[in-house]
Amino acid sequence: MKVLRFAALGDSLTEGVGDPVEGGWRGWAALLAGGLAPGEVPVEFRNFAKSGAQSDDVVTKQLPAALAFRPDLVAVVVGVNDTLRCTFDIHEVAARIDLVCAEFAARGALVMTACLPDPGTMLGLPGVLGRPLARRQHAVNAVVHELSRRYGAVHLHAADGEWVSDRTMWSADRLHPGERGHRMLAVRFHARLAEKGLELGDVPASEPERPEPTRSASLLWLATAGTGWLARRCTDLLPQLMRLTAEEIRHRARGTSLGLDLGTAHAVASALSALPVTKAV
Template sequence: MKTFRFAALGDSLTEGVGDPVDGGWRGWAALLAAGLAPAESPVEFRNFAASGAQTGDVVARQLPAALEFGPDLVSVVVGVNDTLRCTFDIHEVAARLDLLCGEFASRGALLMTACLPDPGTMLGLPGVLGRPLARRQHAVNAVVHELSRRYGAVHLHAADGEWVSDRTMWSADRLHPGERGHRMLAVRFHARLADAGLELGEAPASEPEQSGPTRSASLLWLATAGTGWLARRCTDLLPQLMRLTAQEIRHRARGTSLGLDLGTAHAVASALSALPGPEAV
């Protein structure tokens, strides 16, 4: 009986951060892997995702190992960390994501993708601070949507909806799903794969085995580990974010904020049109 191979690529979300088990991370991909085939059908799962990974890291480090693994199903969920860097360029992000999708699709693997909430919203940043980050994430999501269509990926729209504002879905850091959130992603991906015609095993359980983080735990994280996380990001992003915020304020005062949104839409269209292949728009 042929072994069904599932490879997961991406960042801390796919690594499983927020869903601790036995001193390590489990996460939505591992939960999904357990239900990918009917009983007694062999499934081999490898998680290549790494915390902090950007699209360039996935191309350079995860792609070669995943291609050698030869997956039948592969998830590519990455891009949030790119939006948190001063080097963010939607053209480069689009080119890397297209390379990843193209490499696996050309080998007959079924792709899974997802669009995600923007980090500014998750951290509760004020509008003028959060809006530039939201605009970047919306650009990444637009690219993911289009590439998912081009490569026939099983796509999960997780950028908004009730789960984003439901605190029981999220871990103490407010950026990664907790166990309940990871289970929700696994259940939703399982349903999308079933809709695509795959013969699957039992869907992952939706109810968590452990209790979620308390409010005091969330506050403790923000005061300790969260402070360090923000400091590391601020060293790289803060100067540019301040410039973007000043730009946001100026446009809001002039009533021309729509121009920033249109500029992002134009950049996305330009990035997609620059991609190779007969379906490039």
């Protein structure tokens, strides 16, 4: 009997951070794996995602191992960590995600993608601080949208909607889904795969198995481990973010903020036009 192979590539979201189980993390991809095929069809799942991974890590570290696994279905969800680095370049991010999707599509694997909320919104940063991060994430999402169309990927739009503001969906760090959020992603991906006409197993359960974190636990995490987590992710970004914030303030004062948005749109168009020509699926 043929085994359905499912691989997941990406960062902490796909690794499962926010959905703890004994011995580590579980997450939406593992939850989804249990419902990818009818009961008589075995599913082999491997999660190559790692916390802190950027698009370059996916290409150099995760892609070779995932290709050797020869998956039938592969999730490629990455880009948020790129936006939190001073080296962010939408041209490079687009080229890397395109390379990963092209490698799997060329081997007949069905690719899954998602666009995600921007970290500034999730952390509740003030507008002038959060807007530069939002602009970067919007650029990544625009690239993912286009590459999903190009490679016939199963794409989940998760960048906005009620789930973003629903605190029960998120863990104490406000950046990763909690168990309920991971289950919601698994359910929504299952629905998108069903729309694609795949023969699937049972829909993943949507209700959590464990109690949700209390507000006091969330505040304690943010005041202790959360501060260190954010510092590790953003230290090299902070000087640049201050410059971007100053630029944001100047444009607001002049009434020319639209120019920043247009600049981002132009950068996305330029990044996509620079990619190798690929026949759309």
